[in-house]
Structures are given as C-alpha cells and as structure tokens.
Amino acid sequence: MRxxxxxxxxxxxxxxxxxxxFSPxxxxIFGAEVFVFGLPLLYxxxxxxxxxxxxxxxxxxxxGSASRPDQNDKPLTGRTR
Amino acid sequence: MLASWSILLVSLAYLCLLFAIAYYGDKRADAGRSIIANPYIYALSIAVYCTSWTFYGSVGRAASSGMDFLPIYIGPTLTFVLWGFLLRKIIRICKAHRITSIADFISSRYGKSAALGGLVTLIAVLGITPYIALQLKAVSTSFNVLVQYPDVVMPPISSNVPVLKDTAFLVALLMAAFAILFGTRHIDASEHHEGMVAAIAFESIVKLVAFLAVGVYVTFGLYGGFGDLFAAAARSPQITALFTSSDSGYGHWPTLILLSMAAIICLPRQFQVAVVENVNEDHLKKAVWLFPLYLLIINIFVLPIAIGGMLHFPDGTVDADTFVLTVPMAERREGLALFVFIGGLSAATGMVIVAAIALSTMICNDLIMPVLLRLNWRNLAEQGDLSGLLLSIRRGSIVTVLLLGYAYFRFIGESVALVTIGLVSFAAVAQFAPAMIGGMYWRGATRVGAILGLSLGFALWLYTLLLPLFALSGWLPIGFVEDGPFEIGLLRPYALFGLDGMDSLSHAMFWSLVANIGGYVLGSLMSRPGAIERIQGALFVDVSGRSGAFGGTNFWRGSATVADLKTLLARFIGARESDRVLGDYARSRDLNLDRLREADAALVSFVERLLAGAIGAASARVMVASVAKGEVVGIEEVMKILDETSQVIEYSHRLEQKSQELQNTTQELRAANERLKELDKMKDDFISTVSHELRTPLTSIRSFSEILTDNPALDTTERERFLTIIVKETERLTRLINEILDLAKMEAGRMDWHMIDIDPRVVIDDALAATSSLLTSRSISLKLEADPWLPHVYADRDRLMQVIVNLIANSVKFCDDANGEVSILAGQLGGRFYLGVLDNGPGVPLDDRQIIFEKFQESSEPLANLPRGTGLGLAISRQIVEHFGGRIWVEDAPGRGAAFSFTLPVSRAAAVAAPDMESQEAL
Structure with a gap:
C-alpha cells in the first residue's frame, strides 16, 4: 500500500x-537582466x-514500477474468494 | 535552385514514405506483431502535440513577446505530473467502456446521452477548425516562401488568388486524401490505427531533428555558441527585452499554462493518441517523462532562432513566423531549407491527419449516426452491411473538416499570427475539462449540468474570442468590438461587463470557465440523474476499484436472440470480424452460440460495448435497444442493485478482515499448542530418564546389599569390596539427586545466586585443587595457560567453580588413555572473559555438539571402557553460564580432541578498571 x-x-x-x-x-524575479555563463538568467x-x-x-x-502500484486493480471477486 | 516541382516531388516522396510506414505498421498489427507496442513510440506519438505552431509559430511568438512561447509546453508537463490521477484513470475508463473519442467519453459518462455527444462534437469541430487553418497556413506560407529561393520574399495574401490556384487549398485536399487513406480504410471495433501511430511517431522524429538542425546551425554555425549569440542580442535593447521582465510581465502565464494543461487531454487528437491508441497502460510510466523531455528539447533553440532571425532581418520585412525557414535561405543553405520545409510539413500533416481522423469518428458516431438512427432507423435496419455507410460518413467528415479549416484560413486566419489562431482552439477545447474531470471524480454530476456548463462556456468562448476575430477580419462591423453590440458598452466582447485591462485570452478564459463550471455545478445540483447516468457515474468514478467485478454494465433486463445480435454486429463491423469476436467471447465463457437461442444480459452488454467502439455509446444503445426485448431497468432497481452491491462489497470486505484475524489467531494457537506438546514430551522424557538413571545405582546397591545379607560367611576382603561399591553408588546417587535438584531449581528460576565481583584466577586455582585427585588417579598431565591479568567477572563463585570442575572432569574422562593431556586456557576474547578446557580425546562429532548440552545426553560415540557420568554436568554448566550472561560451546581442539569453552561478560567494575591496568603495564 506504501x-x-x-x-x-x-x-x-x-x-x-x-x-x-512558474508563477508570475x-x-x-528571474527576469532580471543578468547573464549566467553567457545565458540570460530567465532562459x-x-x-x-x-x-x-x-x-x-x-x-x-x-x-511505481518498483512497488506494484496496481494493487487496487485486483478484481474484488478475486480477493473475497 | 529550388524549383517548385522539385519541392513538390520531395514532399510527395516524403508522404509516400509515411504511407509506407503506416502500411507496414498495419500489416504488422494484423499479424499480431505490433511495432508500436513500446513506450518510446507511444511518447513520440503523443508529440503530435507539436504542430506547425511549435515548428514555425513559437519562433514568431518569441520574436514578439519573448519567453511567452514556453507556457504552452509547461502546461502539458504539469498535467503529466498528475498522470496517476488523470491520464491513467481516463485510459482505464476508456478501455473498460471501449470509448473512442472525447465526445464518446463525455456522452457515455452522462448516461450515454446523444445530445451531449453531439454538443461536444460540435464544439470540437468549431474549435479545431482554426487549428487546422493554422496548419494549412503554415504549409502554404512555407511553400510559397521556399519557391522564391534564393530570394527571401513574403508571399502575397492568398485571398487575392483564385481558390483553385491557392496553395493552401491544394494542401487541404492533399491532406484530406491522406487522412482518408490512413484512418478510414476499414472499420475496426477497437478503433486502433497502429499504422497511423507509427507514421506519427516517425514524423515526430523528423520534425524534431529538422528543428534542432536549424537551431544548431544558427547557434553554432552563424554564431559561436549560446554565449556569442546572447552577447550579440544584448547589444540590442529591443531583443534584450524578450528575455527580461521589462516586457509586458507574466500575468497571462497562468492562463496559458492552464489552457495547455487542459488541451493536452481535451484536444481530440491528443485524446486519440494518448488514450484511444494506448495499447498498454504501463507505457504511461515511461511516456510521462519522455514526452515532456521531447517538449523541452524542441524548445531549447526557439529563442536562439528568434534572436538569429531578428539580427538577420532587422528591418522587420520578414514575418517572424518564417524565421526557421528564411534564416537558412538567406544564408544560401539550400539543403537545410528543404529539410526544414519537410520538418514543418511533418508537424502539420501529423496534426491534421490525427485531428481529422479523431473528428471524423466523432462526427460520424456522435453527430450523424444518432440523427440517422432517430430519424428512420427502421429503414436503416433493413439495409444489409452498414460498415460501408460508416466509412463514407467518415470520409465525408474528413473532407468537410479540412474544407472548414481552409475556409477559416482564407477568410480570417490570413492576418493573424500562428500562435494566436492556435490559442483560440485551445480555449474552445478547454471547455471540455470541467465535464470530463468532474465526471471522473464527482458521482453526483448530471447530464443537465454537463449540457448547461458546456453550452454556457461555449457561448462565451464564441462571444469573447471567435466573434471578435470575425470583426477584426472585417466580416462583422468593427464597432462590435469597440463599442459593443448595439453600442451597449457593458457587452463589449473584449471587456465584458466592464472587465477591462486583461489580455483578451485571459478575459475569455475567465468568463467562459466561470460560466462553464458554474453551470455545470448548479445544473448538477438542481437536477436528478437518471438510471443509466447513475450507473455510468459510479462506473467512471470507481473505475480502478471495480473494473474486474463490474466490467459489464448489465442494465438490460430483457433479452434478445443471439441471431439478432449477430446480424446487428455484422452490419456495423462486418460479418467476419463479428464472427471472430463472438467466437472468442463464446470460448472464454464456454458457451455454444449456435445452440443458444436467447442471449443473456451479459452477452447483450458485450455486443453493446463492441458496437460502441464502432459507432459510439449513444448510437450503440439505440441499436441494441432495437433488437433487445424488454427494457432498461428503472431507477429504483438501479439504486437497489447499486446499494446491494456496495453493501455486499462492504460486507465481504469485513468478512475478509475477520477471517484474516481468525487465521492469525489460529496460527498463534497452533504454535502455542506445538510448544506445549513439546514441553510435555520433554517432561515425560525427563521423568523416564531420571527414573532410569536413579534405578541403576539403586539396583546395584540393592543387589550388593542382598549378597551381603544372604552370605554372612563372606570373607572380609570380599565384604570390604562390596561395601565400597555400595558407598560409591550411594555417593553417585546423592550426586545425581543433587544435580537434578539444582537443574530443576535453575530451570524454575528458584536458585539462590550469590552474585559478586570475582577474580576468575582464584576460582580456577580452587577448581584445579578440587580436581587434582582425578588427574593423579589416571596419570594425566594438566597445563594451565592463563593471561597474567584476567578481567573480573560478576558471578556466583561456587557455581562458576562448578562449571570449571565439570568441564575439567568431562575432559579428564574423555582424554587419551595412554598419555592424557588436559590444558586450560584463560584470557580475554572479544572483550569478554574466556576459558577453554582442551583434551586430546576422540573429540565430539559435529552432529552432537548441540545436544550434548541437553539433559542426559551424551555423545553418541561408544565409550565402552569409560565410566558413565550423570549426563547432567554439561546441562547444568550451560544453565549457569547462560545465567551469568555468557555462552558455552564445544569445538575441535587444535590437533585432536575437544575444546569446551565458555565466555562471560566482564564485570562493570573491571571494565572501568581495565584501561588503567593496561596503561600500568605499558609503563
């Protein structure tokens, strides 16, 4: 379940x-006219x-693939039997 | 020199290659060896999201408003972050219900409503038309620009050209033909187009490589890398403004992100590739990061190309939407320019083909078929094979959709930038999001709510976004925008109810979504859902939990004959296909359909779902109802069924929990019982052994006493001998009883322990003294090797001595007869006090090393000539050592013989004192 x-x-x-x-x-803030390694800061x-x-x-x-994410998908009938 | 015929030839060759790929993909799918069943092809097919808008339009957008091109790609990334909640659930629902389009999805959720399906289709067609126009515009513009090579000249406005000579018109026809070839060759119940997906994935690679080629050429060919390019850009304040916040600000970014988040699942073509064409849900796990990665890569060079173009054509005579093409052209890179044109063609054809196929399915299944069926399905029912009719409707729809797109392009789109056209489409399809996502999570949402929300949202989209574009293009009086209809200022479409100061897109999104969601929620709350709505609502909301148990929606109470159902199915999907699927169904359920006359509810539902795949959920219901006698179950019954099933589920869930608990308890009880039995057996064994051990000396005492009593004439020496034996046996008996008592006390925890801090050296010396008589009687040499300083231990002195004596006695007993040697080692081992007693006897076999420490267990080696012990010495020693917190064991002595050793924890006082001692020694 984890x-x-x-x-x-x-x-x-x-x-x-x-x-x-990505909020305005x-x-x-990052739209300042500053260059880092020759690249614009915003870019x-x-x-x-x-x-x-x-x-x-x-x-x-x-x-998800490591811990079986689809546990919920077992049909109910299978579990109650 | 690029002649128009050579461009056409290359384009046609490319399209033929695409078709070959699609043909091969279909062939492989028919053979059951799919080439698209992997997450990479799946992710690439989702990249059909990147159209001419991305290929040409992003650069144009970047040249006018900087990083504004980017939110359109960030939105899908954010939607994909939530894939576990949205995309996976949609895919599961669609697989369970054989849903083949977004119109089908919404109609199916709200009670298979034909009205809703039709409404969604209408919105989709009107909304996507501008988007298709965008592709036509991009292809025709790029073609017209390219034929001018080597001159860079903007083409004339095409409304001055007759329709039949207009490149865009020819492109539209060509694409329609292509979409028909790809998507409507036959009707398939599963609506998979594997060949199309393969071709789309290939196109995604071509457009990516073409765009990156231009990007790399501009950045590293024309300039010396990113640094050089941006340095050149920084010299122009106009360009610098593009990537700093001195521009208009970012207030519209949330709108753009929200729009594109909705678009990635609501656009009919995205729904088609991501949901309908998904062959395996597990592919999502890779695609959820591969697709955003594709978006990121294709966007890296957008800004550099825009800057390159602006620096190249500073006078603004060249449309920025064409920079991707015109920069290589101006540099006389003929091959690159042609490659770019093919890349742009890929981007456009991919979008148009998938969109046209998706829309044609919707138009056919959700707009035309329901109307036909309602008008005169009786006439229709008399016709034989209807799959031909279905195909014709779809082909007609494709042509219609493309012609609509062309009309939009010719009358409105000419003067508007690519991105602006696309955003209008995004705003239209975003109207689907509330009904779609709400329907997946809100059981109480109803058909009335969905219809109300969609119509209000659509109406406001039309009023605030589309109509103003008509006005701006001169098809409506411009006063409509500036002063409002009938000069009512409050109704100005760009400032509705006086809401001014927003960009037109955010403004439209605000009003349409407010009306949409408001109508949806209010309508749902004010109306009562019908029977099928409730069932479908429950099925959609709980899809993951119930897919197994509720795969079939069995709300047919009546029945139909098998023959009727067969004919019905055959008419829509063809006789061969219907025989095959029904055969599969019969085999999986062990039915013989030839002998079965009446179909049960499950079979009726199965046929309905199959039909839904071909003609849509709403039409399928009407068709099945036409052959199934009886009726759909009533609302009370539905509620009863739903209540009962949920109660049964709840009940069985609780039962399951209880039985689990019971099982656990039983297991514990069983374990306890096992343990008790074992203890009982041990007790029995102990008593029988003890009695046996006691009887041996008693028997000998008794027999010798009898001899003495019966023979008074026995001589003195003989008498003496017998008496000595009696005394010895009595001593042994006493010892045995003492030891049994000790052991019993220890095991019961009633022993009195006098625990003190003691020097083991003293105890060892005492033990040696006590056992010296043993040694001399058998001429055994004894060595003591002890460390000069032994750590003190916390123990009972007498008991510790008992252990050492026991071990020495044991070794003496077993050591070599001729020249016995017993050595005692004392010292430290791993911070504990260690004592070992080594002999040179036969040693202890590996199997016996555990059991010799048990009561009355001696080594199984025959010891015929040796005196018998009590069999309790080692057991007592183990009890004592373990009580002191130590460990006792036996191993092979170096050379031969056995080494019995034990360790004891060092007393706390000694542990503290030890370092001092060591330091003194060091001194």
Whole structure:
C-alpha cells in the first residue's frame, strides 16, 4: 500500500512545485537582466526548473514500477474468494 | 535552385514514405506483431502535440513577446505530473467502456446521452477548425516562401488568388486524401490505427531533428555558441527585452499554462493518441517523462532562432513566423531549407491527419449516426452491411473538416499570427475539462449540468474570442468590438461587463470557465440523474476499484436472440470480424452460440460495448435497444442493485478482515499448542530418564546389599569390596539427586545466586585443587595457560567453580588413555572473559555438539571402557553460564580432541578498571 500512496504524494508535491516555480512573481524575479555563463538568467531558470520536474516525474514513476502500484486493480471477486 | 516541382516531388516522396510506414505498421498489427507496442513510440506519438505552431509559430511568438512561447509546453508537463490521477484513470475508463473519442467519453459518462455527444462534437469541430487553418497556413506560407529561393520574399495574401490556384487549398485536399487513406480504410471495433501511430511517431522524429538542425546551425554555425549569440542580442535593447521582465510581465502565464494543461487531454487528437491508441497502460510510466523531455528539447533553440532571425532581418520585412525557414535561405543553405520545409510539413500533416481522423469518428458516431438512427432507423435496419455507410460518413467528415479549416484560413486566419489562431482552439477545447474531470471524480454530476456548463462556456468562448476575430477580419462591423453590440458598452466582447485591462485570452478564459463550471455545478445540483447516468457515474468514478467485478454494465433486463445480435454486429463491423469476436467471447465463457437461442444480459452488454467502439455509446444503445426485448431497468432497481452491491462489497470486505484475524489467531494457537506438546514430551522424557538413571545405582546397591545379607560367611576382603561399591553408588546417587535438584531449581528460576565481583584466577586455582585427585588417579598431565591479568567477572563463585570442575572432569574422562593431556586456557576474547578446557580425546562429532548440552545426553560415540557420568554436568554448566550472561560451546581442539569453552561478560567494575591496568603495564 506504501507505493501508490508515495506516488500520489510525490506527484502532487511536484505539481505544486511547478505551479509555484512558474508563477508570475518568480518569473519577475528571474527576469532580471543578468547573464549566467553567457545565458540570460530567465532562459536558464525556466529550462532548469522544467528539467528538474521531468527528472522528478521519471523518478516517481519509477517508484511505481518498483512497488506494484496496481494493487487496487485486483478484481474484488478475486480477493473475497 | 529550388524549383517548385522539385519541392513538390520531395514532399510527395516524403508522404509516400509515411504511407509506407503506416502500411507496414498495419500489416504488422494484423499479424499480431505490433511495432508500436513500446513506450518510446507511444511518447513520440503523443508529440503530435507539436504542430506547425511549435515548428514555425513559437519562433514568431518569441520574436514578439519573448519567453511567452514556453507556457504552452509547461502546461502539458504539469498535467503529466498528475498522470496517476488523470491520464491513467481516463485510459482505464476508456478501455473498460471501449470509448473512442472525447465526445464518446463525455456522452457515455452522462448516461450515454446523444445530445451531449453531439454538443461536444460540435464544439470540437468549431474549435479545431482554426487549428487546422493554422496548419494549412503554415504549409502554404512555407511553400510559397521556399519557391522564391534564393530570394527571401513574403508571399502575397492568398485571398487575392483564385481558390483553385491557392496553395493552401491544394494542401487541404492533399491532406484530406491522406487522412482518408490512413484512418478510414476499414472499420475496426477497437478503433486502433497502429499504422497511423507509427507514421506519427516517425514524423515526430523528423520534425524534431529538422528543428534542432536549424537551431544548431544558427547557434553554432552563424554564431559561436549560446554565449556569442546572447552577447550579440544584448547589444540590442529591443531583443534584450524578450528575455527580461521589462516586457509586458507574466500575468497571462497562468492562463496559458492552464489552457495547455487542459488541451493536452481535451484536444481530440491528443485524446486519440494518448488514450484511444494506448495499447498498454504501463507505457504511461515511461511516456510521462519522455514526452515532456521531447517538449523541452524542441524548445531549447526557439529563442536562439528568434534572436538569429531578428539580427538577420532587422528591418522587420520578414514575418517572424518564417524565421526557421528564411534564416537558412538567406544564408544560401539550400539543403537545410528543404529539410526544414519537410520538418514543418511533418508537424502539420501529423496534426491534421490525427485531428481529422479523431473528428471524423466523432462526427460520424456522435453527430450523424444518432440523427440517422432517430430519424428512420427502421429503414436503416433493413439495409444489409452498414460498415460501408460508416466509412463514407467518415470520409465525408474528413473532407468537410479540412474544407472548414481552409475556409477559416482564407477568410480570417490570413492576418493573424500562428500562435494566436492556435490559442483560440485551445480555449474552445478547454471547455471540455470541467465535464470530463468532474465526471471522473464527482458521482453526483448530471447530464443537465454537463449540457448547461458546456453550452454556457461555449457561448462565451464564441462571444469573447471567435466573434471578435470575425470583426477584426472585417466580416462583422468593427464597432462590435469597440463599442459593443448595439453600442451597449457593458457587452463589449473584449471587456465584458466592464472587465477591462486583461489580455483578451485571459478575459475569455475567465468568463467562459466561470460560466462553464458554474453551470455545470448548479445544473448538477438542481437536477436528478437518471438510471443509466447513475450507473455510468459510479462506473467512471470507481473505475480502478471495480473494473474486474463490474466490467459489464448489465442494465438490460430483457433479452434478445443471439441471431439478432449477430446480424446487428455484422452490419456495423462486418460479418467476419463479428464472427471472430463472438467466437472468442463464446470460448472464454464456454458457451455454444449456435445452440443458444436467447442471449443473456451479459452477452447483450458485450455486443453493446463492441458496437460502441464502432459507432459510439449513444448510437450503440439505440441499436441494441432495437433488437433487445424488454427494457432498461428503472431507477429504483438501479439504486437497489447499486446499494446491494456496495453493501455486499462492504460486507465481504469485513468478512475478509475477520477471517484474516481468525487465521492469525489460529496460527498463534497452533504454535502455542506445538510448544506445549513439546514441553510435555520433554517432561515425560525427563521423568523416564531420571527414573532410569536413579534405578541403576539403586539396583546395584540393592543387589550388593542382598549378597551381603544372604552370605554372612563372606570373607572380609570380599565384604570390604562390596561395601565400597555400595558407598560409591550411594555417593553417585546423592550426586545425581543433587544435580537434578539444582537443574530443576535453575530451570524454575528458584536458585539462590550469590552474585559478586570475582577474580576468575582464584576460582580456577580452587577448581584445579578440587580436581587434582582425578588427574593423579589416571596419570594425566594438566597445563594451565592463563593471561597474567584476567578481567573480573560478576558471578556466583561456587557455581562458576562448578562449571570449571565439570568441564575439567568431562575432559579428564574423555582424554587419551595412554598419555592424557588436559590444558586450560584463560584470557580475554572479544572483550569478554574466556576459558577453554582442551583434551586430546576422540573429540565430539559435529552432529552432537548441540545436544550434548541437553539433559542426559551424551555423545553418541561408544565409550565402552569409560565410566558413565550423570549426563547432567554439561546441562547444568550451560544453565549457569547462560545465567551469568555468557555462552558455552564445544569445538575441535587444535590437533585432536575437544575444546569446551565458555565466555562471560566482564564485570562493570573491571571494565572501568581495565584501561588503567593496561596503561600500568605499558609503563
């Protein structure tokens, strides 16, 4: 039962993180005219956060395959017998 | 030199290649060896999301408003983060109910309502039309730009060109032909188009590589990498504004993200590839990060290309939507430009083909069939094979959809940027989200609510987004936008009810979603769901929990003849296919359909679901109702069934829990019982052994006493001998009884222990003194090897001595007869006090090393010539050592013989004192 719950929690947390990171206030902060390694800060920030979210999703989805996420899917008849 | 015929030739060759891939994919699917059954192809097919909008439009958007092109790709990423809640559930529902389009999904959820299916189809067709126009515009523009090579000249407005000479019109026809070839070759009950998916996945690779090629060329070919490019950009304040917040701000980002989040599941073509064409739910797990990764990669070079284009054409005569193409052209990169054109063509054809197929399925199943069936299904029923009719309707729909797209392009889209056109479509399909997601989680949502919400949302979309575009293109008086209809200021479409100061998209989204969700919730609360609505609601909401038990929606109470059902099915999906699926069904249930006359409810439902795959849920119901006698069950009965089943489930769940608990208890009881039995047996064994052990000396005492009594004439020496034996046996008896008492006391925990801190050295010396008589009587040499300093132990002195004496006596007994040697080792082992007694006797076999410490157990080795012990010495020793917190064991002595050893924990006082002692020694 641990696996699916962890996936749900991880997914929601990642989603909320994305919502906050791409919210207008943060974009305004990172929209400063600053260059890091010759790249505009905003450009770097957007792609870095995006990449991080993708890594998190991959990691969470992998949790699922390790811990049988489909326990709920057993037909009820099978369990009661 | 690029002549138009050579461009056409390359394009046609490319399209033929696509068709070959699709053909091969279909062939493999028919042979049962699918080429698309892996998560990579699945993720690539979802990338049909990236259309001309992405390929050409993003750069245009970036050139005008910076990073604004990006939220459209961040939204899908965020939706995919929640895949476990949304996408997986949708896929499960669709698989359980054979749902083949988003219209079918919504109609099926709200009681298989034909009205709702039709409404969704209508919104989808009107909403997607601008999107298809966008693709046509992109392909025709890119073609017209490319034929001018090597000059970079913007093509003329096509409304000045006759329709038949308009490139966009030809493109539309070509694409319609292609979509018909791909998607409507035959009617398939599962609505899988494996060949199409394979071709789409291939196109996704082509467009990605083409776009990256331009990106790499601009960044590393024209400039010296990202640093150089951005440095050049930074010299122009106009370009710098694109990637800093000095621009208009980011207030519309949440709107764009929300829109694209909805679009990735609500767009008919995304629903088609991600849900309908999904062959295995497990593919999601990889696709949920592969697809966002694809989006990220294709977006990396958007800003660099936009900057490159702006630096290249600073005067603004070149449309930024064409930068991807015009920058390589201006640099005379003929091959690259052609490759880019093919990439753009891929992006456009992929979208158009899938969208056209998805829309044609919807138009056929949810718009035309229900109307036909309602008008005169009796006439229709008399016709034989209807699959031909279905195919014609779908082909007609595809052509219609593309012509609608062309009309939109010609009359409205010409003057508008690509991204703006696309966003109008996104806003339309986003209207599906409340009814769709609400229906999956809210049981109480009703058909009335869904229809009300959808119509209100759609009406407001039409009023605040589409009609103003008509006005801006001159098809409505411009005063409609500026002053409101009939000059009512409050009704201005871009500032409805005085809501001013928002961008038009956010404004439209706000009003349409407020009306949509409001209508949906209110309508659902104010109305009562019908029987089928309730059942479907429960099935959709609980799909994961009940898919096994409730796979069939058996709400047919009546029955139909098997023959009727067969004919019905054959008419829609063909005789061969229907024979095959019904045969499979019969085999899986052990039925013989040829002998069965009346079909049961399960078979009727099965046929209905099959039909739903081909003609949509609502039409399938009407068709099945036409042959099934009896009626759909009433609301009371449904409620009863639902209540009963949920009660049964609850009850069986509790029963299951109880039986689990019972099982656990039984297991514990059984274990306890086993233990008791074992103890009982041990007690019996003990008593019988003890009696036996006691009887031996008693017998000898008794017999010798009898001899003495019976023979008074015995000589003195003989008498003496017998008396000595009697005394010895008595002593042995006493010893035995003492030991049994000791052991019994120890085992019962009633022993008096005088635990003190003692120096083991003293105890060892005492034990040696006590056993010295044993040694001398058998000429055995004894060695003592003890560390100069032994750690103190916390123990009972007498008992410890008893252990050492026991071990020495034991060793003496078993050591070599001729030259016996017993050595005692004392020292430390792993921070504990260690004492070992080694002999050079026969040793203890491996199997006996555990049991010799049990009561009355001696080594199984025959010891004929040796005196018998009591058999309790080692058992007592173990009890004592373990009471002191130590361990006793036996192993092979070096050389030969046995080594009995024990360790004891060091007393706390000694443990503290030890370092001092060591340091003194070191000094």
């Amino acid at each position: 696996g699916p719950k962890r996936i749900a929690e991880g997914s929601v947390a990642t989603f909320l993180f994305g919502c906050v990171a 206030p943060f974009l305004a 770097l920030y957007l792609f870095a956060v995006w990449g991080l979210i993708i890594v998190l999703v991959a990691w969470i989805a992998d949790l």
